Amino acid sequence: MSETSSRFTNSRNDSQGMAPLSETERYRLLASERRRTVLDVLFGRSCPIDVEDLAREVADRERNVAAAEDAVASVTTSLHHCHLPKLADHGVVDYDVDTGRVKM
Numbered sequence: 001m002s003e004t005s006s007r008f009t010n011s012r013n014d015s016q017g018m019a020p021l022s023e024t025e026r027y028r029l030l031a032s033e034r035r036r037t038v039l040d041v042l043f044g045r046s047c048p049i050d051v052e053d054l055a056r057e058v059a060d061r062e063r064n065v066a067a068a069e070d071a072v073a074s075v076t077t078s079l080h081h082c083h084l085p086k087l088a089d090h091g092v093v094d095y096d097v098d099t100g101r102v103k104m
Contacts, residue, residue: 021090029090035083037061042093048101055079
């Protein structure tokens with residue numbers, strides 16, 4: 001977890017004037033496999049990604065095959081209502097609900 005946690009703790013917190021994440025907060029955010037997959041998809045991207053495209057990539061990775069549309073819709077819902085707001089609240093990602101775009 002050392003490489004992930006170092007990227008994770010330094011991601012956006014310093015630039016937005018937020019206090020660094022505590023160890024407990026890091027573990028809680030990384031406890032979800034779906035959130036870890038989201039961070040893996042976003043890491044290294046220089047451009048924002050649409051939530052639907054992010055959801056498709058996450059769903060494909062979770063299933064190790066191209067996911068069906070209903071699976072993508074389910075992932076999109078969970079990202080929008082749970083995972084992206086949690087990551088955004090902690091300053092790990094920027095999530096624009098109005099445009100449906102996400103970036104680290």
